[in-house]
Amino acid sequence: MLFDMDGTLVDSEKIWEIALHELAAHYGGSLSAPARRAMIGSSMANSMAIMHADLGQEWRDAAYGAAWLEKRVAELFVGGLPWRPGALGLLQLVRAAGIPTALVTSTGRQLVEIALETLGRDSFDVVVCGDEVTAAKPDPEPYLTAARMLGVPVRRCVAIEDSPAGVASAVAAGAAVLAVPSEIALDPVEGVHLLESLTGADLGLLARLVARLDLPTSPA
Secondary structure, eight states: OEEOOBTTTBOOHHHHHHHHHHHHHHTTSOOOHHHHHHHTTOOHHHHHHHHHHHTTOTTSOHHHHHHHHHHHHHHHHTTOOOBOTTHHHHHHHHHHTTOOOEEEOSSOHHHHHHHHHHHOGGGOSEEEOGGGSSSOTTSSHHHHHHHHHHTOOGGGOEEEEOSHHHHHHHHHHTOEEEEOOSSSOOOOOTTEEEOSOSTTOOHHHHHHHHHHHTSOOOOO
16 A cells, blocks of 8 residues: 555645745745645645746745745644544554555655654555655656565555645556545546545455456457
């Protein structure tokens, strides 16, 4: 099992939104709604590029912006993170069944360590953070890395995601994908199973999603 974090397991995107708007105000500007949506599921470097372009301040130092944002989000994360509907129950089912499990997130290690106080450090066999891969989502590297670290073929994994970038990453990696939209709607994608929430999701559903990857494709 390969779980995204922000917006999938925990409702942390709203915390990121607070901090992003505060950073834009710190820069003397205002972050637009389209720019904010484009950041969801993206890497820190890409998010800073989107913000600076949106503000017309491309000259801004991306490293400074990232550090400022991470510090503010860390302050907000310390207060605890609310679980997304059904997420904790599904994670507990997966762990009770002894299924190898990875957390695969675009968030950096520093913030993930704080989030794990809510998620539980023993909830995952492997944690892949956004600052620990050379190419972030929507590139397939994060999910390929997690599957390799688990020692499980990626086509035997189910990835659970909430963002277009995350879904694209998991699909490109070759995993079965369960998509649960959070902050933005997700368009139907071939091979991706869409649910309104993880409430009611169970091991039977996950098994069926993996089994679909084994079905032969129709001849051209």
